[in-house]
Amino acid sequence: MKARYLTKTRFKLGLECPTKLFYTSNKQYPNQKLDDAFLEALAEGGFQVGELAKCYYPGGHDIATLDYDEAEKQTLELLKLDKVIIFEPAIRFNNLFVRIDILVKDGLHFDLIEVKAKSFDPTEESPFTNKNGTISSEWLSYLYDISFQHYVLSSAHPKAKIDSYLMLTDKSILCPSDGLNQKFKIVRDASNRKGVKVSSSVTGQDLNPRLLTLAPVNEFVNQIYEGRETKEPKARAFVDEINYLASMYEKDIKIVSPVGSQCRDCEFRCSSEDESTGLKNGFKECWSNALGWKDQDFLESNILEVWNSRKKDKWLEEGKAKLTDLCEEDIKPKPDGDPGISPSERQWLQVELVQKKTTEPFFDSHGIKLEMDSWTFPLHFIDFETSMVAIPFNKGRRPYEGIAFQFSHHVVHEDGRVEHAGQFLSTKKGHFPNYDFLRALKKELDQDEGTIFRYSPHENTFLNLIYRQLREDQSGLSDKDELMAFIKTITYSSGSSAEKWTGERSMVDLWDLVKRYYYDPSTRGSNSIKFVLPAILNSSKLLKEKYSKPIYGADQGIKSLNFKNWAWIEEIGGAVIDPYKKLPKMFQDVSDHNLELLTAEDELRNGGAALTAYARMQFSEMSEYEQNELSQALLKYCELDTLAMVMIYEAWREWIKGTSNG
Numbered sequence: 001m002k003a004r005y006l007t008k009t010r011f012k013l014g015l016e017c018p019t020k021l022f023y024t025s026n027k028q029y030p031n032q033k034l035d036d037a038f039l040e041a042l043a044e045g046g047f048q049v050g051e052l053a054k055c056y057y058p059g060g061h062d063i064a065t066l067d068y069d070e071a072e073k074q075t076l077e078l079l080k081l082d083k084v085i086i087f088e089p090a091i092r093f094n095n096l097f098v099r100i101d102i103l104v105k106d107g108l109h110f111d112l113i114e115v116k117a118k119s120f121d122p123t124e125e126s127p128f129t130n131k132n133g134t135i136s137s138e139w140l141s142y143l144y145d146i147s148f149q150h151y152v153l154s155s156a157h158p159k160a161k162i163d164s165y166l167m168l169t170d171k172s173i174l175c176p177s178d179g180l181n182q183k184f185k186i187v188r189d190a191s192n193r194k195g196v197k198v199s200s201s202v203t204g205q206d207l208n209p210r211l212l213t214l215a216p217v218n219e220f221v222n223q224i225y226e227g228r229e230t231k232e233p234k235a236r237a238f239v240d241e242i243n244y245l246a247s248m249y250e251k252d253i254k255i256v257s258p259v260g261s262q263c264r265d266c267e268f269r270c271s272s273e274d275e276s277t278g279l280k281n282g283f284k285e286c287w288s289n290a291l292g293w294k295d296q297d298f299l300e301s302n303i304l305e306v307w308n309s310r311k312k313d314k315w316l317e318e319g320k321a322k323l324t325d326l327c328e329e330d331i332k333p334k335p336d337g338d339p340g341i342s343p344s345e346r347q348w349l350q351v352e353l354v355q356k357k358t359t360e361p362f363f364d365s366h367g368i369k370l371e372m373d374s375w376t377f378p379l380h381f382i383d384f385e386t387s388m389v390a391i392p393f394n395k396g397r398r399p400y401e402g403i404a405f406q407f408s409h410h411v412v413h414e415d416g417r418v419e420h421a422g423q424f425l426s427t428k429k430g431h432f433p434n435y436d437f438l439r440a441l442k443k444e445l446d447q448d449e450g451t452i453f454r455y456s457p458h459e460n461t462f463l464n465l466i467y468r469q470l471r472e473d474q475s476g477l478s479d480k481d482e483l484m485a486f487i488k489t490i491t492y493s494s495g496s497s498a499e500k501w502t503g504e505r506s507m508v509d510l511w512d513l514v515k516r517y518y519y520d521p522s523t524r525g526s527n528s529i530k531f532v533l534p535a536i537l538n539s540s541k542l543l544k545e546k547y548s549k550p551i552y553g554a555d556q557g558i559k560s561l562n563f564k565n566w567a568w569i570e571e572i573g574g575a576v577i578d579p580y581k582k583l584p585k586m587f588q589d590v591s592d593h594n595l596e597l598l599t600a601e602d603e604l605r606n607g608g609a610a611l612t613a614y615a616r617m618q619f620s621e622m623s624e625y626e627q628n629e630l631s632q633a634l635l636k637y638c639e640l641d642t643l644a645m646v647m648i649y650e651a652w653r654e655w656i657k658g659t660s661n662g
């Protein structure tokens with residue numbers, strides 16, 4: 001039988017929730033995480049950082065095999081040398097097994113280096129700790145990870161003296177050369193494991209100054225060993241916890257954990273279709289065991305759905321698991337002085353509508369009408385697609401510089417006419433697109449004084465970021481001042497900005513308006529546009545009538561830049577099919593399961609399909625045909641993002657008319 005080792009990934013999973021260790025070892029429990037290493041690397045970014053780190057250690061030996069025994073054999077052979085640098089060495093101790101990113105051996109001294117694609121500011125005082133000396137939650141999982149590796153390495157080599165380091169991208173360093181990020185390409189290899197190809201042209205100049213910095217972390221490793229990393233009491237000492245998790249995993253014994261708010265994001269869920277094929281739903285199993293729930297209980301709304309609440313664990317402790325178990329006292333709704341409903345009133349509204357079994361949406365037509373009265377036509381609806389790249393495109397730029405590569409722009413005129421007025425997409429390899437993006441956006445928006453809408457603070461944050469990039473830019477841009485002034489007219493200054501402003505045309509956040517004036521019970525507490533759009537399409541008569549005809553992109557219909565004679569609405573069994581589901585597949589070679597996960601959206605941002613597509617065009621080998629197909633798909637998705645905002649506006653306008661007529 002294959003040995004069952006506790007690895008870095010499994011240890012991390014066990015720390016999140018020990019029950020997950022049992023589910024992860026059993027194929028009967030599907031997992032809602034990407035199961036495509038290539039795609040995961042693109043979606044998460046930072047895959048290049050690991051390769052760049054290796055460039056700082058010339059002469060290092062790479063252990064490429066995935067086979068545990070073979071990797072360990074090769075490692076042991078290399079460790080016979082007095083001085084050696086090994087990439088991905090395999091270290092085993094009893095039922096524990098780790099692959100270390102970089103190990104530098106010098107006699108009995110080891111440097112244990114964990115490379116993380118995370119930015120770090122070495123000039124910051126105590127970046128890893130809180131004021132009270134405990135480890136900051138931002139760094140805790142990374143430091144647990146390296147402490148685990150330290151334990152395995154020191155147990156396997158008890159005589160060694162080990163120094164532990166995190167290697168991180170240094171925010172304070174400017175990229176030393178042009179085109180560095182294009183020197184690391186990602187390829188899909190035959191075993192479907194991601195592989196990074198390093199161009200042979202990485203030069204000494206590319207590596208000096210270093211974009212990655214070594215942060216010594218011995219003191220935090222000790223802190224974790226001694227259980228002083230947080231204030232919370234620990235059930236077991238760190239080493240005992242490792243051995244406990246390893247032993248339970250080895251014996252395939254399920255550790256039963258109490259259910260709680262953490263279950264909301266549990267990946268061990270599956271659809272009822274999956275269940276009907278014999279697959280098991282880990283989430284359901286935990287909740288059935290803890291609460292005695294049967295299948296029909298899972299159809300009802302539960303407290304994990306309550307929007308933006310921190311009281312979920314408390315409610316569960318009190319035996320309140322469904323929305324029907326809650327009373328007004330549990331939420332204590334109260335106004336916050338701003339127009340519309342406050343967050344606590346919205347939470348109570350969500351509970352109340354479930355308790356009253358109503359499917360009718362809540363809509364504050366008076367409140368929205370007051371907002372609408374302050375808007376100026378034509379209305380502009382914009383959406384950005386952006387990315388952060390670990391290694392900059394150009395000399396002089398910082399790691400994790402924000403990249404704005406796409407926008408879409410819809411306009412609604414005073415007479416109700418809708419048009420997809422403009423778009424921008426830059427996927428040119430190695431090109432820093434932000435200034436072209438901004439120039440194109442300016443051209444779209446500075447024709448008039450119409451109100452501009454976004455859906456989330458993201459667009460404001462990103463324009464602030466481009467403002468800072470422009471301010472620091474020393475390349476002699478002729479329109480620098482003009483572009484910076486434009487940003488100031490349509491944004492407000494973000495929290496960290498030393499300069500303060502509120503633009504006279506500062507964008508209106510439609511997401512905020514949704515939260516304060518509108519709630520549809522079918523969204524089950526989510527305000528993400530991917531949930532709000534189908535809800536509003538199902539409840540608006542006007543939208544159903546208008547968009548079920550193939551008018552979108554038609555000669556006499558709505559102007560579109562990417563669609564022709566398109567009907568957005570199609571109903572099955574009285575319910576509108578989600579328009580996003582009708583779009584072409586973003587990636588032809590990706591399973592529906594993975595595609596679904598990539599396009600899943602959290603409250604604020606797309607799940608990452610667009611940025612994964614962008615990363616793919618930048619950092620992987622693609623034919624021109626594939627690039628074009630992917631660009632077309634990106635344009636269509638982004639167009640729907642701004643059309644969705646228009647549709648929300650149109651439905652609201654219709655409802656207001658209905659109330660004022662009636």
Ligand code: SF4
Nearest residue numbers: 017019263266283286
């Ligand atoms: S449902 Fe909750 S308790 Fe069960 S594995 Fe997931 S997070 Fe852990």
